[in-house]
Amino acid sequence: MIDHKATLMDEKDFWRNEKVAFLALATVKGVGFWTIHKIAQARLGFKDLLKEPEVAGVAKPFIDAGVEGVKGQEQLWAVGLAEARRLASNGITMLFKDEPGFPAKLRSIPDAPEWIFVQGNLENLRRPAVAIVGTRKPSEDGLFLTRFAVAALSRSQIVTVSGLALGIDQIAHSESIRYRIPTVAVLGTGILQDYPKGSEKLRSEILLAGGTVITEYLPSQSYSAENFVRRNRLQAAIGDVLIPAEWKVKSGTAHTVKFAHNYGKRIVNLCLPDANAISPEITFSQEIYGATTLTIPFDVQALVAIAQLIKTDVEPLPSTQGSSPVASPSLNRQETSGPQEPPTAEPDLFSPGELDSRQLPLI
Known part of the structure; x- marks a missing residue:
C-alpha cells in the first residue's frame, strides 16, 4: 500500500527545497530573470543546480560571486534560506507552475508563468x-x-x-x-x-x-x-x-x-x-x-448581466483530503501534453516556523 501522507510530505519537502535554492540563485550577480526562466523551462532542479551550476551554464557567475566548493554552496544556501524567511515574514507565498495549488487560470495560458509570488x-x-x-x-x-x-x-x-x-x-x-x-x-x-x-x-x-x-x-x-x-x-x-x-x-x-x-x-x-x-x-x-x-448609463443592466454570466463555480482551494500523491518533479519533470488533472496537495506557504525547524540541508 502506498503511504499517501508520506508521499505528500516528500512532495512538500521537495518544493520547499526548490524554493530556497531558487531564491539563492536569484541573489547571484549575473543570474537574472531570463536565465532562471530558461532553467525552469528546461525542468532542471534548482537544488541540484546549486551543486552543479555548469549543467545550466551558470558556473562563471558562481565563480565570480565566490561560490566555489561545498563551503560556497552552503553559504549560498544560507542566503536562500534567509530570503525565504524574509518573504515568509511579509506573508509572501511562492508557487511553481508544476506545484500543487498553482492557480489554474495562470497554468492554462500558453505562456504561463513558471512561478509566481503572492x-x-x-x-x-x-x-x-x-x-x-x-x-x-x-x-x-x-x-x-x-x-x-x-x-x-x-x-x-x-x-x-x-x-x-x-x-x-x-x-x-x-x-x-x-x-x-x-x-x-x-x-x-x-x-x-x-x-x-x-x-x-x-x-x-x-x-x-x-x-x-x-x-x-x-x-x-x-x-x-x-x-x-x-x-x-x-x-x-x-x-x-x-x-x-x-x-x-x-x-x-x-x-x-x-x-x-x-x-x-x-x-x-x-x-x-x-x-x-x-x-x-x-x-x-x-x-x-x-x-x-x-x-453608460443606459446599458448598466447588461454590464451586471455579463458579470453574472462569468463561471460561478469557483476553483476550489487545494485539499489533501482523499487525494492521491503528485508525482515528484525530482523524478518526473518533463513536459506533459493534454489536459491535466488539477493537483490536490495544499501549497507550501513558506511558514517561518517550518523553515526554522527543518533547516533544509543542502546535501
Whole structure:
C-alpha cells in the first residue's frame, strides 16, 4: 500500500527545497530573470543546480560571486534560506507552475508563468474576476466610467483585477476597496519593490481588505517596459472579463486587450452616449477582437448581466483530503501534453516556523 501522507510530505519537502535554492540563485550577480526562466523551462532542479551550476551554464557567475566548493554552496544556501524567511515574514507565498495549488487560470495560458509570488489571499486568483485596466493619464470620462463599472459590479460576487499603476488601475483598486470587492494587483516589478512610488499605502489597503498582490518577477527585480507588457498577460489571464476603461490603440492597455482576446476572454468597452463614434479604439477592438461595447448609463443592466454570466463555480482551494500523491518533479519533470488533472496537495506557504525547524540541508 502506498503511504499517501508520506508521499505528500516528500512532495512538500521537495518544493520547499526548490524554493530556497531558487531564491539563492536569484541573489547571484549575473543570474537574472531570463536565465532562471530558461532553467525552469528546461525542468532542471534548482537544488541540484546549486551543486552543479555548469549543467545550466551558470558556473562563471558562481565563480565570480565566490561560490566555489561545498563551503560556497552552503553559504549560498544560507542566503536562500534567509530570503525565504524574509518573504515568509511579509506573508509572501511562492508557487511553481508544476506545484500543487498553482492557480489554474495562470497554468492554462500558453505562456504561463513558471512561478509566481503572492501576497494576500491566494483564493482570489481562483474566483470569478473582472479585469479593469486603462491609461495612466485618464480623462474625467475615463475616471467616471471606471468608478461606474466598479459600483455596478459591487453586488456581483466577483473579484477585480488591475495593475496598481497610476490612473485607471489605482482607481479600480481603490473603488473596489470602497465597495468591499476583493481586488488583485498584478505587479510589473518584484514583490519587494515599491512601485509606482507612493503606492505602498494603497497596496496595504488592498491586503487589509482581503485582496491580493501577485507578480512573476524576482523579489527585488526593478521595472522595465518589457516587464509591464508581460505583466499585462497575467491581468488578462486572471480576469474572466476585461474592461479597458480608457485606452488607445497603441498603448500598454492595448497589449492587455490582445492577450485577453488570445486567451478567449470577453472584452467589454464602456463609453458615454455618442462617444463611440469618436473612439477609434472601440471600433478597432470590435472589428479585430469581437469586443462588446456598452453605453453608460443606459446599458448598466447588461454590464451586471455579463458579470453574472462569468463561471460561478469557483476553483476550489487545494485539499489533501482523499487525494492521491503528485508525482515528484525530482523524478518526473518533463513536459506533459493534454489536459491535466488539477493537483490536490495544499501549497507550501513558506511558514517561518517550518523553515526554522527543518533547516533544509543542502546535501
